[in-house]
Amino acid sequence: MVTGISGPNAVVIAGPSGVGKGTLIEKLRQEFPKLFGFSVSHTSRAPRAGEQDGVHYHFTTAEKIKEDVAAGKFIEHAEVHGRHYGTSIMAVEKVRQLGKICILDIDVQGCRSARAKGLLAKYVFLAPPSIQELEKRLRGRGTESEDSIATRLGNAQKEIDAKDEKGLFDVVIVNDDLDMAYHELKEILQTDIDQAAKVHA
Numbered sequence: 001m002v003t004g005i006s007g008p009n010a011v012v013i014a015g016p017s018g019v020g021k022g023t024l025i026e027k028l029r030q031e032f033p034k035l036f037g038f039s040v041s042h043t044s045r046a047p048r049a050g051e052q053d054g055v056h057y058h059f060t061t062a063e064k065i066k067e068d069v070a071a072g073k074f075i076e077h078a079e080v081h082g083r084h085y086g087t088s089i090m091a092v093e094k095v096r097q098l099g100k101i102c103i104l105d106i107d108v109q110g111c112r113s114a115r116a117k118g119l120l121a122k123y124v125f126l127a128p129p130s131i132q133e134l135e136k137r138l139r140g141r142g143t144e145s146e147d148s149i150a151t152r153l154g155n156a157q158k159e160i161d162a163k164d165e166k167g168l169f170d171v172v173i174v175n176d177d178l179d180m181a182y183h184e185l186k187e188i189l190q191t192d193i194d195q196a197a198k199v200h201a
């Protein structure tokens, strides 16, 4: 259970790849540069040139991450090519202590885990107007291979089905018109934005 009493709650944004999570997060950060922050993840991979411990990542060992995951200290974790990554409850709590709204861009499984850990947050699901439009956005972004687009679309329906899971999301926003979706997102976060704005006035 996250116990921080001061500072705004976090915001969890989930939704299929290509729906526009990054785009909306960027809009929030541009409009409110001081009010939003990201948690620093843990990783067992070695730092790259210029990467600072505690800034870009908390660099640690696979054993320590596994131990902390077992102890329930992580909201989500994954092993990718033998390297461990994860978001600790403490890392999210640190952002709150700075008076900022911590943005978590995580998948549905990560949301379930965050809920189970009692992470205080607004849980937002971002849905595409249709699968066809999602495909169009993934292609339009120009970052994915055909294989990658197929994988992402294959995963999308399962993610979208989770939007109605009882007790998981506080709100579902359909990202059809970008400005309207952004307006809805800000409305959901208004209390937290006001709280963070007081700290950073």
Ligand SMILES: Nc1ncnc2c1ncn2[C@@H]1O[C@H](COP(=O)(O)OP(=O)(O)OP(=O)(O)O)[C@@H](O)[C@H]1O
Pocket (backbone or CB within 6 Å): 015, 016, 017, 018, 019, 020, 021, 022, 023, 024, 137, 138, 140, 141, 175, 176, 177, 178, 179, 181
């Ligand atoms: N409302 C919208 N209408 C049309 N295009 C949009 C809209 N929102 C986002 N896009 C475009 O769709 C593409 C995918 O958006 P974005 O990269 O933000 O998705 P994402 O959910 O963050 O994906 P990923 O999970 O793969 O990082 C981008 O090219 C973006 O400009």
